[in-house]
Amino acid sequence: MTQTRSMPVSTHLPRSRMALLFAVMLTTAAGNTAMQSVMPSIGAHLKIADVWVSLAYSWSALLWMLLAPFWARRSDRRGRKAMMSLGMGAFALSFALCGTVLFFGLRGAFTGLSTILLFALARSLYGGFGSAAPPAVQAYVASRTNREERTRALSLVSSSFGLGTVLGPALAPLLIFPGLGLVGPFAIFAAFAVGVLVLLKLRLPDDTPSYAGRGEIMEEPFSPSSNPRIVEDHPDGSPDELPAAEPLHRGSDRLRWSDPRIRPWLLVGTFGGQAQSILLGLIGFLLLDRLDLRHAPDVAAGSIGLVLMCGAVATLLAQWGLIPTLGLGPRTSTLWGMGLCCAGVAPMALGRDLHTIATGFAICSLGFGLFRPGFTSGASLAVSRAEQGQSAGIVAAVNGSAYIVTPAIGVFLYNHSAWLAWALVEVLAVSVLAVSLLALKPDVPEGRR
DSSP, rough: OOOOOOOOOOOOOOOOHHHHHHHHHHHHHHHHHHHHHHHHHHHHHHHHHHHHHHHHHHHHHHHHHHHHHHHHHHHHHHHHHHHHHHHHHHHHHHHHHHHHHHHHHHHTTTHHHHHHHHHHHHHHHHHHHGGGHHHHHHHHHHTTTTTTHHHHHHHHHHHHHHHHHHHHHHHHHGGGGTTBTTHHHHHHHHHHHHHHHHHHHHHHHHOOOOOOOOOOOOOOOOOTOOOOOOOOOOOOOOOOOOOOOOOTTSSSSOOOOOOTTTHHHHHHHHHHHHHHHHEEEEEEHHHHHTTOOTHHHHHHHHHHHHHHHHHHHHHHHHIIIIIHHHHHOOHHHHHHHHHHHHHHHHHHOOOSSSHHHHHHHHHHHHHHHHHHHHHHHHHTTTOOOGGGHHHHHHHHHHHHTTTTSSHHHHHHHHHHHHHHHHHHHHHHHHHHHHHHHHHHHOOOOOGGG
């Protein structure tokens, strides 16, 4: 049967459309990191145990991990614009409901525990549907650009996500104003998301791609750790099918977690991801205690935002500067990253002032900025091209699983004895170093691959 070809369309995305896609990713990242800046202070106001604040993210993180692959695939069949709209709508509605619940909870309409449970329920809307937007943005760009423009365009989209992790903590203290108080960031980012959603509906054309493209499955972006990668096109150019895996040496057509090629990398990703999630879960409560701000939670939001911003900048320095400049391979990047984490935990554990704690957190974040791309690229290079989609899904599951219960476990240990939490982080980091030295093959120079 002869197919009628449509008229060729431009392979260059207009600046107005790139700006809109940039805004989608920026809003997602900035809103979530702004939320992370104020939640420890809100928990102090509600007079609930710190562990309940950490657990409030767990259900959302679990839903994100389970549903992200579904939405990433659905965007190829139902349209990228539709999935972007779904994700942004979920973000706006979730933030609005979270802000409403917290507004009334802080004014005594609900008990502290009831407030945080209702917050978790409202947050789950984002966990369930918010993951539709990031891969749809990447796939939209990839399907409308040729190879020459694609790398630059996807790098720009990725940079918007990184920029958001810096802007969110920086803006959060400025959005705490009379009337709304600590709920201000929720209201502002919900309103901004509605504006982006309206522009998406009015200004972004429906899907008429000239090239196939697929978006990366990403973990829930409430931390300055997510780093979307450029994903290769489907080998046969079809956007409607997932890549078929090459048969594995054991006769299976599915990449398994136990596959010896990726098993060491999954151990590395699991241990390192747990260490990072514990530190991110602890930092706000650590500052409340060390700076003696439990009695003035509104003031603490500024300090928490400052430290998170330092961490985000250090992460971006590693990912955008050190790795490409020094040409670090996956194993080397992982080793240096975990070494820096081990070193950075000490000033965080011993520091009694904002400068010392921020320095320690920045060192750890620099390490994680080296570790995360190292783990991701190492798992990718370990398998064949046809298995990249399956590998990316497994990597996303490993990354997402770290944020389900581990932050709450870290906070629980910290409240019992801070040294238990620091010791657990160090044990996890040293475990990554041991696996990397003993089980990972040395990096192969790019020209010899």
